[in-house]
Amino acid sequence: MFTAQDAFGVPDVVYGSETYKTWIIRITNESSGFDKPEVLFIGGHHGDEKVGVEAAYYLAEWLAEHYATDDWIRYLVDHREIYIVPVANPYGWVHHQRYDENGIDMNRDYPYDSSSHIFATVGARAIHELTKRHLFINTVSWHGGTEMIIYAWGCYAHTSNTESPDDIAFYNQGQYMSAYGGPYSGYYPWGRANDILYPCYGAYEDYAYAASWDLANAEPLWPTNGCRSLTHCIEISSSKFPSESTLGGRNGVYNPGGTEDGYVPKNIRIALMLTDIAEPYIEITDSPPQEAEPGATVNISWKVMGALTTAETAVQYGLDADPINNYTYVTSLQSGGTGWQDVEYHESITLPAQPGTYYFTIRAKVDQDTLNQNNPEPQVAPQSLYVNMRTNDSWSISNYNNTLEGHENWYSRIFTINVFPPEIELYSGWNLITIPVQNNYTASDLSPHSYQNAT
Ligand SMILES: [Zn+2]
Incomplete structure (x- = not known):
């Protein structure tokens, strides 16, 4: 005070x-x-x-x-x-x-x-x-x-x-x-x-x-x-x-x-x-597991907050640690309301076959409808901080020690899923282990005929 x-x-x-x-x-x-x-x-x-x-x-x-x-x-x-x-x-x-x-x-x-x-x-x-x-x-x-x-x-x-x-x-x-x-x-x-x-x-x-x-x-x-x-x-x-x-x-x-x-x-x-609603943000309401097998399906739920309408939202991810700028996969775009209409978004993602640590983020573009005008007086684009900060990537403002930058896209925190094959438990005594292995052989390569032809 x-x-x-x-x-x-x-x-x-x-x-x-x-x-x-x-x-x-x-x-x-x-x-x-x-x-x-x-x-x-x-x-x-x-x-x-x-x-x-x-x-x-x-x-x-x-x-x-x-x-x-x-x-x-x-x-x-x-x-x-x-x-x-x-x-x-x-x-x-x-x-x-x-x-x-x-x-x-x-x-x-x-x-x-x-x-x-x-x-x-x-x-x-x-x-x-x-x-x-x-x-x-x-x-x-x-x-x-x-x-x-x-x-x-x-x-x-x-x-x-x-x-x-x-x-x-x-x-x-x-x-x-x-x-x-x-x-x-x-x-x-x-x-x-x-x-x-x-x-x-x-x-x-x-x-x-x-x-x-x-x-x-x-x-x-x-x-x-x-x-x-x-x-x-x-x-x-x-x-x-x-x-x-x-x-x-x-x-x-x-x-x-x-x-x-x-x-x-x-x-x-x-x-x-x-x-x-002074600033858009994404609240992850159902977090996926931190570890999963290749090809497994994981569920993610989120709410778009800090905003009143959602123009686009999607999950983007890949093996790069910066999924905001470098991602391999993106889910289909969803749109509609925000947490302020109690709207929650869901996505079921089938994980890739390639093992590794996958980095995820959720993107949202919000409140683009606030750019609409009928016949304003004076005849200028929206002037408020609220509209410009969430619709205009090239906009920024400074005043005393405060700054605001415009962002068309808003991102959740980055989270990871470690994707790797199931672990194998070994017991004492004999173990029968079947492991799927990727190789360059075909069945005929392994036949006695091809063996005999090997130099
Ligand atoms: Zn009064």
């Missing part, structure tokens, strides 16, 4: 004798470095919408408390950097008011399609300083007052045509956020903010998605290379301060629709999903 005041030198939140900091929580396995895919979750831009602060706080608790016992959580913490700003507007939270200590709306204070003010609030400035130093692939800013998932376009600059260049990716994410969030109080509807809610000036969502590339509507005084995130506003609950009985309990997180489900478990689930 650290504060934006210490890390970025932004001022304290001060009103009279009251002083507050802007706290930032970073959850990751620090031993594996700080160049991992990043996600960001923000609560409390509006101080009276307290339900979002609850979601942010208990998300952090869930990650910390389940690292040791939950394989999926451990994978996410080992392979992601998860940033959480639980209370963007601490003065408003303490005083139960929407605005900051100076009566300013923090979620109208960002330098993208702005109107009257930019960074008049400490919270918006602090979150800008965080955003501009990172490459957040997926972001949620939690609010309350209605129940929906909304995304770009949500600003006045794009009201006549509300389709952003990344609309398919936004839509797909919204669809599965809604599905995995589950039925508590009804599945969240999802859509473009300008279509299903209303436009705003200077809101965080469109800023964090577009301020690095839609320069016609960005503010040149505040340049940033960190704003290409698929950023969702989740309006958690129709009440901004729902009763405690609707928040849910810890046993509700993995039991959607169960007795302890509620607004907080629902949004922890959504946050975990967005953390998962």
Whole structure:
């Protein structure tokens, strides 16, 4: 945990004798470095919408408390950097008011399609300083007052045509956020903010998605290379301060629709999903044996994770230790869903006759449908980190100490099968052994006739 005041030198939140900091929580396995895919979750831009602060706080608790016992959580913490700003507007939270200590709306204070003010609030400035130093692939800013998932376009600059260049990716994410969030109080509807809610000036969502590339509507005084995130506003609950009985309990997180489900478990689930899909990966769900006989059939099962659609997946293998680049065999291509639709892929492989150590990997190409567009505004290709990192081999981006490279293909860990003939057990006394032997003789070669002709 650290504060934006210490890390970025932004001022304290001060009103009279009251002083507050802007706290930032970073959850990751620090031993594996700080160049991992990043996600960001923000609560409390509006101080009276307290339900979002609850979601942010208990998300952090869930990650910390389940690292040791939950394989999926451990994978996410080992392979992601998860940033959480639980209370963007601490003065408003303490005083139960929407605005900051100076009566300013923090979620109208960002330098993208702005109107009257930019960074008049400490919270918006602090979150800008965080955003501009990172490459957040997926972001949620939690609010309350209605129940929906909304995304770009949500600003006045794009009201006549509300389709952003990344609309398919936004839509797909919204669809599965809604599905995995589950039925508590009804599945969240999802859509473009300008279509299903209303436009705003200077809101965080469109800023964090577009301020690095839609320069016609960005503010040149505040340049940033960190704003290409698929950023969702989740309006958690129709009440901004729902009763405690609707928040849910810890046993509700993995039991959607169960007795302890509620607004907080629902949004922890959504946050975990967005953390998962920040980077594609392959989970081997049924490992083949490490040793097998030539010609034996082995079974492999896997899930494509970190993605929402699978364009191609196959097993490739051979005797070379680098089966990603040098393989002799490949199974037929499969396609369809991912683990997020509970789709599992299976392959039965008949091993080659030639003995040796075979090296295997599973390849997947994912989310290629996010390249589709209808009539986006502006007329440019998808700009988000999410789409480019999984569709474009020649794409890369650097920002401060963070880099992302595009990959059209994603690979599982490499695993091996030692293929060799069955061992022969020798007993004391006489053994009758029949071993198939490859040689160059034919039956006639071994006849007395050929023997006699030998020189
Ligand atoms: Zn709000």
